[in-house]
Amino acid sequence: MKHLAALNKYFVKYKWRFLLGLICTTVSIIFSVFQPIMVRQIFDLLAQNIDNYRLISDTGIKGVFRSDFTKVLAFYGVTILLFALLSGFFLYLQRQSLIVMSRYIEYDLKNEIYQHYQVLDLNFFKMHRTGDLMSRITEDVSRVRMYVGPAIMYATRTVFMVVIVVYLMIDVNPLLTLYTLSPLPFLALTIYYVNHIIHRKSERIQAQLSNLTSIAQESYSGIRVIKSYVQEEASIRHFEQESESYKDSSVSLAKTDALFQPAMALMIGLSVVLTIFIGGIQVIHGNITVGNLAEFVIYVNMLMFPFFSIGMVASMIQRAAASQQRINEFLQIKPDIHNAPDATAVTLKGQIDFKNVSFTYPHTGIQAIQGFNLTVKPGEKVAVIGRTGSGKSTLAQLLIRMYDPQEGTVLMDNTDIRHIKLESLRSQISYVPQDVFLFSDTVTNNIRFGTPEANIETVKTAARQASIERDIEGFSEGFETMIGERGVTLSGGQKQRISIARGLIKNPNLLVFDDCLSAVDARTEKEIIGNLYAYLRDKTAIIITHRIFALFDFDKIIVLDDGKIVETGTHEDLLSLNGYYADLYARQQSGEEENIIE
Structure with a gap:
């Protein structure tokens, strides 16, 4: 008993x-x-x-x-x-x-x-x-x-x-x-x-x-x-x-x-x-x-x-x-990720600091990040590139506090994110994950999932910015079309673009895109990049990708390998180094890019 x-x-x-x-x-x-x-x-x-x-x-x-x-x-x-x-x-x-x-x-x-x-x-x-x-x-x-x-x-x-x-x-x-x-x-x-x-x-x-x-x-x-x-x-x-x-x-x-x-x-x-x-x-x-x-x-x-x-x-x-x-x-299981007793709600401006961060996944024992340092100023656009398992997605997980680092601290506007209320932190960050998940609901409700109060015009604007509006209008019931479980009725590219629209509709100061264009064709990718460039003009953005977006003027590009930054700089700086980034760019330009990264 x-x-x-x-x-x-x-x-x-x-x-x-x-x-x-x-x-x-x-x-x-x-x-x-x-x-x-x-x-x-x-x-x-x-x-x-x-x-x-x-x-x-x-x-x-x-x-x-x-x-x-x-x-x-x-x-x-x-x-x-x-x-x-x-x-x-x-x-x-x-x-x-x-x-x-x-x-x-x-x-x-x-x-x-x-x-x-x-x-x-x-x-x-x-x-x-x-x-x-x-x-x-x-x-x-x-x-x-x-x-x-x-x-x-x-x-x-x-x-x-x-x-x-x-x-x-x-x-x-x-x-x-x-x-x-x-x-x-x-x-x-x-x-x-x-x-x-x-x-x-x-x-x-x-x-x-x-x-x-x-x-x-x-x-x-x-x-x-x-x-x-x-x-x-x-x-x-x-x-x-x-x-x-x-x-x-x-x-x-x-x-x-x-x-x-x-x-x-x-x-x-x-x-x-x-x-x-x-x-x-x-x-x-x-x-x-x-x-x-x-x-x-x-x-x-x-x-x-x-x-x-x-x-x-x-x-x-x-x-x-x-x-x-x-x-x-x-x-009786207590979550490892929870609000600290002194956690408060803050308004984020977009300043990000990773200070000597190290992280090992508890369920596998794999060290994903070690001694990582990075500063992102408000309004900067940063690209993160690296091989599979280099720790790119882990950065996004740490940023939205799905995990806490075992060593070091992650700061938002000079405040340790562990002292920011989880709801306040996550509600002000748009995170578009690599693994897209759509609910068995209408297209409209999937796009405004995080902002249920958004009206249909706002939904359509977000869809247009994600280059998915034309596809949706071609559906049998347009924006009221029911999506099958996990988006089974849509193509991979359509699912990714709806997921991007879901992130854009929040209109936050900070956005994190985790390899969210991997399933779209080159023409659509260029269109989305063009839309994002205008949308992100005054916002902080971290874009994790396996492709080099030469047309996107990043303030900083970092190349990860084994959880460490091995190259950093602008597009021109990295090309002049003739390292990993330059080799990847050459392969991409010649159409011979190999499957050595995500």
């Missing part, structure tokens, strides 16, 4: 619903237990009046006696029916309180997990698969809901029912109660043993389900690669193998669950037999009445569902504990 203790805050939040559910449970049970009391009185009344009826069977008051007795039985019958209706009504209110409460908790828990996902840093998502994240917010939360709803409801009803019924049974005859309840310790041992098995199997099943979800998600996302390499059959076999493993584990758990009902049916059956046998002897000796015996049999049957529900509740709790443990593992 230590894992489920994390849910106590929700019980406190919905304490009035919870208390109302407990009150309705108690009232419902009280009306239920009145029924066997009424049955006892009926049986005792019958037993007392049978002999009297025989004595007056030949007299004139026989009809009157029968009429009065019938009215009494009718009264008891109507009373029992009324108690049953009242019990059912409060049972309905109980479900409305506790089950509805569980839905509210499910809603809150899903939101809590999703919000936590949003604040976790990039390294977390590189270490965990999407399918596993999805499984924890869907399947695991659903199992937890079964604990805070049905399990709590059945458990409280079971506890109240057992306490009240056993008290009434002891009040009638303690010895008969002892015999009736004697099989229950064996039932408790059975439940304890089976619960241990269920908990272990539930943990394994949830892990297998996460793996299965991840495989399916990766297959859907990479369906074009699977088809192009004709790996449909291999993908199906892999999924079938994992699905078979999940099925075997689920069947094994179902078989374990199946032990509960036969075990409890056996114990309840023994209780009924003992009640009738021992109770019959007690009736013969005059210790209890026939009505008491009938009352006891009804009590035993009333205890049947509570004891049946013990197994069901125990199973729900064990599964919920296994799922909540998995949820807690994520909720």
Whole structure:
């Protein structure tokens, strides 16, 4: 239960619903237990009046006696029916309180997990698969809901029912109660043993389900690669193998669950037999009445569902504990990237300083940047060029604080970015990543993703600057055309240009373009560069690229190799060095550029 203790805050939040559910449970049970009391009185009344009826069977008051007795039985019958209706009504209110409460908790828990996902840093998502994240917010939360709803409801009803019924049974005859309840310790041992098995199997099943979800998600996302390499059959076999493993584990758990009902049916059956046998002897000796015996049999049957529900509740709790443990593992993870206590919101002007920055990716151990120093003044345009793995994209990640350097500092306007609020920092930087991601939404909503308040004219202006407006107008529904998942309906160049438009529409003082023109043709590239040159006139821009834009007048060009600056200067300065940059330019001009860089 230590894992489920994390849910106590929700019980406190919905304490009035919870208390109302407990009150309705108690009232419902009280009306239920009145029924066997009424049955006892009926049986005792019958037993007392049978002999009297025989004595007056030949007299004139026989009809009157029968009429009065019938009215009494009718009264008891109507009373029992009324108690049953009242019990059912409060049972309905109980479900409305506790089950509805569980839905509210499910809603809150899903939101809590999703919000936590949003604040976790990039390294977390590189270490965990999407399918596993999805499984924890869907399947695991659903199992937890079964604990805070049905399990709590059945458990409280079971506890109240057992306490009240056993008290009434002891009040009638303690010895008969002892015999009736004697099989229950064996039932408790059975439940304890089976619960241990269920908990272990539930943990394994949830892990297998996460793996299965991840495989399916990766297959859907990479369906074009699977088809192009004709790996449909291999993908199906892999999924079938994992699905078979999940099925075997689920069947094994179902078989374990199946032990509960036969075990409890056996114990309840023994209780009924003992009640009738021992109770019959007690009736013969005059210790209890026939009505008491009938009352006891009804009590035993009333205890049947509570004891049946013990197994069901125990199973729900064990599964919920296994799922909540998995949820807690994520909720207890603290993001490495967070606002410092003294972080403030600032207005950025575009001054950037990298001071002796070194960074190693924690999930691979690869050192991407070492001893890096760079100063960019407001309004400057800087190009970053280098081979694959030279650390170009890492600079962009550090600048928008997806990661923090292990050594050195990154300053914005002479302020350490760790002392600037994340929201303030990122909202003032337009970052166009190398790995374009478009949402399954309209073209308009994808372009204004970071600025939802932008009107359609602003969207069209950004599209025009990114040289994508003509393409969009050629779509079936223009700017309201729905883009497939991850932009699957668009070409690589169209996706990149929409991503550029998304960055331009923010109109910030600082822009970072990470190799965002790799999929466009030379003519479109020249057009976009021309548009950017005018757009960036008074803005600070860092353009990471594998091509040399000779027509773009950069204030500074830096060449990276192994995370260090090996060449720096203007276009003419670097050509005069006859180094890497000059060699790249010559290859590009001759059309013989090789794939030695990004």
